[in-house]
Amino acid sequence: MKVNSKVQESRKPGRPTVDRRDEILDAAQRLYERIGFEKTSIGDVARELGMSPANLYRSFSNRRAIDEAVAKRRLTVIEDAAWRAARQAASDPDAAMHAIAQVVLHEMRRVLFVDGHMNRLCAVASRERWPVVEQFLDGLRGAIRHILFEGQRAGRYCTADVDAEADVIVRAMTPVWHPQMIDIHRDDDLEAIASQLAAMVLRSLRQRVE
Template identity: 30%
Template sequence: MTAPDPTAPATPELRCRILSIAERLFREIGYRKTTVADIAAALRMSPGNVYRFFPSKKALNESVAELLLGEIEAELARIVERRDLDVAERLRAFLSALHGMSAERFTVDRRMHEMVEVAITENWEVCRRYRTQINGLLRRLVVEGMETGEFAAGDPKVAADCIQLAIVRFCHPALIAQCDGEPGPGVDEMARFILDGLRPR
């Protein structure tokens, strides 16, 4: 493979390849140990080519995080859009998928977990956007449930905020790792508890 021409257009395909290699190296040698030079070497290009897409290592890190979070968000949006399930079933599937995908992507792999811990501790912008998106998807389900009568009438924003707070143990990477094996309700039990609170009296 020859090195890309530094004067060639910065294509979306090349950007995706850079992110894919960065994610792979984060998992193989660790988030902190991976340098832009390592990523460039794996792609057989100069670090300058990487910096054409990402002005700093932090920008590259945030883009990898955004890629991983975007995969979760896309699956949750797909669940929200389903019409073969009622709202309660979709909310249950939403919470189960959020927990399962968060655990799989951010806690099983300790090297990737390191990056996620830093992202949360430093409150990266991508994390703030992700939380906002998750809240918006929850609110859509709550609004629909109130409109169909599955859920009691109320303030959908407050309800979505409460659900998001109630499930933090099941989607926050550090808490998933810390609470693994600890006594307490599972995500299915929490989903039942939340749905009981949402249903009309």
Template identity: 30%
Template sequence: MDRSIRTGKESDDVRARILATAEGLFRRVGHHRTSVADIAAELGMSPANIYRFFPSRVAIEESICGHLLNEIIEVASSIARTDMRAAEKLAQLLTTVHHHTTTMLIEAKPMHDLIVIAIQENWPVVQTHVRQILVILEAIIREGVEAGEFDVQDATQAAQQVRFAFMFFFYPAVVELHAGRETDIQASMIAQISFILKALGDAGEVMRGGYGQV
């Protein structure tokens, strides 16, 4: 039933319901096939009420994409807070992000497609995500330098180079191109992480210890 929208907690609840309903439709039929009218119909409200909270369908898509990307940040942050050596943290973070991307491609292709579009069009949520990943990478690298594990002069620049060096395994569209070659990709990923750790000054024991395994 359509009704007026209040402010405060009720508004937050309605926003959350709109996003949850939209995400459900996105997962079933894809974001391109989901209109604001479809979302409104699922909720039993008019499209006008949807527009009170989101100016466009793209705004809804960006909010959902931001939520998906935040899941990666939460996992990466959790790894960064562990008591492992910095090299171990970095290896686990890189493999975990790749695994997350691969899992989404297999289990939630419509959401994978949404993130691909967001990256291609450089949505603000993607820019925020990249900054957050860089902050986490930089913190781990600084920790490694302070512990004598890594030998780099500029942790900020090193974080950027690590991200670029691992882009093949981070970028969802590239991961999709190589779907079905898991064994080859796994071997290439382990080799690339070993290369990154050696470039940072680590002797490579981390990868020999199996931390490159997903």
């Protein structure tokens, strides 16, 4: 049987003909939650899927690549929620600032914590500042910049450097946005603190206009 040469050329050498990356990430995430991030091996993930480790390596070059992909998947959920809140700024930038403060906190708790305790993978990624964490923080700064631009356009905020201001605001939200801080203060009323921080940011932005 003659194989179409165009089909052969379109396949990347060393890659599986069927993309199983999502399946691999699903399996890895289940195992991380069931037996622990640090106790899970490549062999465990392969057995969960009924495949050989060699086939798994066709989709991911090493264990760290799987870990980063799982972390990115979780962080993307939070970033998407932040942007949904930020897009409210077109009609009400103040409401958007309050919304993003609460939404990121809520999604951090929902996505990165299990039974009230921080996901171990999240803890390692945060402590070691993996590239996916830096990308996530850039995404949050981008969402804040969007709110600031809309507030300026409406004549409600004044800031000379939107990029620097967005970075300061993300840092100011550390008590309610950083997973380790959320873990330490899990028994505090973090929603109230998030509201207070958002109000403080807005007062500062408005004072420059008045």
